[in-house]
Amino acid sequence: MPILSIPTDFESRLAQFTAFVRPLGVNVNRTSGSAEAAVVIAEIAREIGVADAVTSSELIVPAPGLIAALAELGVTCCVPKSVDDAQDKSLGLSFATLAVAETGSVMLAEVTLADRSVGLLTIANVVVVRSSDMVPSLVEAASAMRDVSLRSNGSRYGSFVTGPSRTADIEMSLTVGVQGPARLFVIFVDKLS
């Protein structure tokens, strides 16, 4: 069924992803590895004016190298133990299951509520995703989300996130930054370590 034409290679998919979400205010970067990703994140932290980032444990586990590189660049990553630890923190780091070229979305589906709260409650949310986890369409993404709904333990809760939080409820005039993060950064990492 010809719904939407989706490019077949990663570079084109990334270009489409970026084209779709840049107008929504999302900052998209592609890096070759953890070290380069850490530099990008450290720059974001510097721009915001913070030296620590509340960090989902789901990023710590696959990317110890990234965390270590961040520490060297002066950014301390703290894993939240509860929702309160993430509440209104200036910078949060999340790890996405996948990214969706069709819509410019990232999928966040953390097992614990504390990790979920990073993407819910921080003001600037940086989402790290493996380049190889870019899927073409909502069909593949829905399949992954369906798997989340059938998890044997932990939360079966996930979101496709497409931009920072927004509203146009007053006169259809767009305001960014409501109850969700006011800023969203997506960093594709070719080789995450």
Place this chain on the structure above:
Amino acid sequence: MTATTAITDATSTHGAQGHPEEPFGERYARALRNPRLAKNVTRYQQNWRVSRNLSMEEVEFEELRAKLKTAKTDVVRRIDDYIGQFKAAAEKAGATVHMAPDAAAANRIVHEICQRHNATKISKSKSMVSEEVELNHYLEARGIACIETDLGEWIVQKAGQRPSHIVGPALHLGRQDVGELLNKMLPNKVSLEDIPEQVHTIRDLIRPEILDSVVGMTGGNALIAETGTVMICTNEGNGRLVSSVPPVHIALVGIEKLIPTWDDAVTQLRLLGRSGTGQRITVYTTFMTGPTPGHEMHIILVDNGRRKMRSMPEFAEALHCIRCGACANVCPPYREVGGHVFGHIYTGAIGLVVSQFHHGLDSIAKPQSLCLSCNACETVCPVGIPLPRQIIDTRKMVVAKKGLPTVKRVVLAGLSQPRVFDLASRIGSRAQYPLTRGNSYIRGRSLPILRKQTRWRSMPALARHPLRDRLPGGSSLASFPPAVRNGAEGKSVALFPGCITDRLFPEQGEAVSTTLRHLGVRVVIPEGLNCCGLPANNMGDDATAKVMAKQTISALERSNVDYIVSGSASCVAMIVQDYVHLFRNDPKWRERADAIASKVMDFTSFMESVAALPEGSLKTMADTSVTYHDSCQGSNALGLKSEPRRLLQDVMGIELKELEENTLCCGFGGSFSFDYPEVAERLMNRKLDNAQKTGARVVVTDNQGCIMHLRGGCDASKRNMQVKHIAELVAERITSVKPNRPES
């Protein structure tokens, strides 16, 4: 008028006992008095149309909506199977699923959950079902505060109003209204102009409430049966917060929100964002299956009239609704009066259909009369709900219960009796002289009884010699040698002029006949022609509509012709689309209606697909530029878009200057323009202003009601514009072209 007055003027009294509604007439008058309302709604509609169209270009809309319609049809057919499947899967994941047969049950269940957790407040993200069951008032009367966390819902709650739109609850308000509201509530001054400041102020008020709530509530955009998953589509982030932070999450959802599989969820997602807000996808699309460990999740499946809707074949398809609000976004009367008038709790076209099942027929009896059957809603509905027809069916139920006003009963009785109608028209065509003084308009602006109707548009005079005198029933008019070689040569066509053409604009009927004959067509004028029944159908008089439909079918059946052509797009839509519904329970008449429908075509379609004149074949040297008004029946019902343009531009070589919002209704709507002259006038002026802006002096269209309405408006406001039927332009040209083959 100050902004404060604007808010309070739009207010329904808010209180623990619910939203007692002002009488409809007062709501209507109040809406008309509010200068900001139509401005705000117009801006919303126009912006939505642009982004919706842009985003829909990326997908195959028709294919997607057919796919979703199939899934939803199955859900409605096998609702209990899907409820069972969903319940089992959700409970397996640890959720508690409650069935609420009615509003009282839904409210009681929510209250019990709150009581069990000693909750004194509940943080809610957007839930139209909670509005439907009037949950807030139920809980507040029992000492439980309801915190609306969606920005628009928060605003209307604080303003003491209901949401005026399914998706944009506060779209009827502007920044001044919001600023004044905040300044009344807060000690610090808030800007009346700076919207981000207003948004952030409200956000900061809401946030701490969510974070210390014990109970959070969401609605549900879909319930995925195969895994027991609740899907919500949001933008602000409050939906995710209220379903994550409080230890108790309640999802309050109508049973019609079920969809079978994740694949169906993808189809819905591809349509919902685009249809609702012109977004490819909303910022957060969240899937929740069972509670977060350590938390509770309650899913309340609400019936409240949905099963009743399902049991009535005329209305069951309304259960396919995915609550995108698109129907309100294209609705012309909605634009002028807003959702507090055009609806009850659910607003827009869908509200006119579902309200009787949730809130009783009386709740919607008056609002439904504001629908002028332009069919715009059906063109954008992402699940293809036949809303216009369902609104008429609702109207028929209202009329059956409450009757029709005497004037309408008398008019329809007259219309349905051909001899009476004929006599009355002939008497009228003479008796009208004191009002027309021989002109083609009745102006009568000095007569108080007529002024309300004629101040803003003149009425047409009855033709001294109606079409049936000029082209009598029973005539067979020989074809002429074709002016241009074309696909209609040698064919026979019966002419169905429609009663407005017959009695008011016979020259347009002649134009159709002349054109056909110069195409080499033999034209037959059937005997016994009368009204197609559209006025009766649209007024909700089912019985009289059937009488006139049977008369029309019988008259047309008698002509043994290749085609039946009408210059009235609305008559064609009635015959071709509405007769089958009219006779849905009468197989014999249904069959006869189908047979006639297969031959009936509007003039433009005949020219396009039968005559198929070559490009430039009717080009003249005349320097004309025109603009085209796409009539509702021609465009929305019959789907004509490129056909009239090809005829005007390609075949006739006429310069066409497109007018803005070319498919927006002109405001005629049949008896609508008499029942609601204020709205009809506003819509007419929009159309004429847009037409004038093009610089063209001639407005062309394909429907007599529009012509009557727009000509009347031009006359009353002395606008220097002509309004013509497309057949008149064709006839002018085709009669001046010499046939290029020798007469045999």
